Amino acid sequence: MRYLIARIFPASLLVIFLGIHLNAQEGYVPSQENLDNREWFQDAKYGLFVHWGVYSIMGGGGDQGIAEWIMERKNIPIMQYEKLPGFFNPTQFDPAEWVSMVKKAGMKYITITSKHHDGFAMYDSKVSDYNIVDATPYGKDVIGMLKEECDKQDIKLFFYHSQLDWRHPDYFPHGRTGKGIKDRSQSGDFNAYIDYMNTQLSELLTQYGEIGGIWFDGMWDKPDADWRLDETYALIHRHQPGALIGSNHHKMPFPGEDFMMFERDLPGENSMGFNNTGISEEVPLEMCETMNGSWGFNIIDQNYKSVEKLIHTMVRAAGYGANFLLNTGPMPNGRIQPENVDTLMAIGNWLETYGDAIYGTRGGPVKPQEWGATTVKDNLIYIHVLDYRGRTIEIKGIPSERLRSAAYFDDGSRADVKRTEDGITLTIPRKKVKAIDTIIVLTLM
Numbered sequence: 001m002r003y004l005i006a007r008i009f010p011a012s013l014l015v016i017f018l019g020i021h022l023n024a025q026e027g028y029v030p031s032q033e034n035l036d037n038r039e040w041f042q043d044a045k046y047g048l049f050v051h052w053g054v055y056s057i058m059g060g061g062g063d064q065g066i067a068e069w070i071m072e073r074k075n076i077p078i079m080q081y082e083k084l085p086g087f088f089n090p091t092q093f094d095p096a097e098w099v100s101m102v103k104k105a106g107m108k109y110i111t112i113t114s115k116h117h118d119g120f121a122m123y124d125s126k127v128s129d130y131n132i133v134d135a136t137p138y139g140k141d142v143i144g145m146l147k148e149e150c151d152k153q154d155i156k157l158f159f160y161h162s163q164l165d166w167r168h169p170d171y172f173p174h175g176r177t178g179k180g181i182k183d184r185s186q187s188g189d190f191n192a193y194i195d196y197m198n199t200q201l202s203e204l205l206t207q208y209g210e211i212g213g214i215w216f217d218g219m220w221d222k223p224d225a226d227w228r229l230d231e232t233y234a235l236i237h238r239h240q241p242g243a244l245i246g247s248n249h250h251k252m253p254f255p256g257e258d259f260m261m262f263e264r265d266l267p268g269e270n271s272m273g274f275n276n277t278g279i280s281e282e283v284p285l286e287m288c289e290t291m292n293g294s295w296g297f298n299i300i301d302q303n304y305k306s307v308e309k310l311i312h313t314m315v316r317a318a319g320y321g322a323n324f325l326l327n328t329g330p331m332p333n334g335r336i337q338p339e340n341v342d343t344l345m346a347i348g349n350w351l352e353t354y355g356d357a358i359y360g361t362r363g364g365p366v367k368p369q370e371w372g373a374t375t376v377k378d379n380l381i382y383i384h385v386l387d388y389r390g391r392t393i394e395i396k397g398i399p400s401e402r403l404r405s406a407a408y409f410d411d412g413s414r415a416d417v418k419r420t421e422d423g424i425t426l427t428i429p430r431k432k433v434k435a436i437d438t439i440i441v442l443t444l445m
């Protein structure tokens, strides 16, 4: 019935007349498998975000701030952009090497772009030829190849999927972005587009075995449209009840969503201008971040964050109970940028020593502060001092009445921790201060 009406009235009017809103999957009760996966997800703490598509050929077009958005930012007509797949031939793509790198980096999952806003499918889609198998000289399903390797090496694979699509003729009315792309269709049936998207999602959920989940992005392009989330989310959970759904809509999670993400901001922070929501206490959290300033491959963007800065962000995210999803934009030849590999290996080294204070933890009793953060696991509280200024730190909110001992993570030697009425004070001698993170382990009774 809804489809019949939808063909008579445009979607925007339906929203007004029928009061259809973003009702998502009302009444959704996550399966036990899904709940278990949420626990797994929270234990995992650290994953690799991969923005890879035909846009990588352009390398940002010499503009520091552009990568996967090049079609939009340079107003490339669809007809011209469609030439890109013809040049996409990542012959050096080696999924075994990628996944081994991820393992060495200490990461537990990968979230890769199955389709970005340009509409190009990086997998073998049957409902559109605009995909890596049919439209590129490479002709192979990189997503399938990666999934096979992930299964071998016990890494979970999630799919980023863009709801926004600058190319599809039925993505109409257009949203906030892509207005300068001259040859976009000037009419279309948004419901047909949603049907198409749901079919692509079904492919992703049935062609590759069990996946970690779907990471949606792009609803913000048409915030008032009827995205039929109820149907999409139910479809995903029907195919794979354990799959975790998250959406980067910058709002509190809708029913049917299994985790909440924050883009380039710690939960509760808003340097980007769009992270102005609260923090869900119902579902796991994740924060994503770039290594330089770009998601996709940008050939001139050398603005790399230091290993220390990235570890600090990961620790602070863990202090909020959030995962850290660190991004790389692979090159068009299929290799990961060497600078990114170096950074990932350095973080992996650090995790090899200090991983116990991150993996399997939850956000500690004290939310991240200027000096650092706390994480907790069983009867242990890890105090991560990231910025020690040489003075005694007062930490309120630690259940000091249960404190049995306080020791340095590194050598187990006793730490100078004193109980206060509502917490502890901590003094660290200079020789104990670590360059990145001085960790003190509190054992509670």
Ligand code: FHN
Pocket (backbone or CB within 6 Å): 051, 068, 069, 217, 248, 263, 288, 295
């Ligand atoms: O527009 C996208 C962007 O290209 C990238 O995918 C990031 C990742 O979080 N999300 C969108 C912007 O909010």
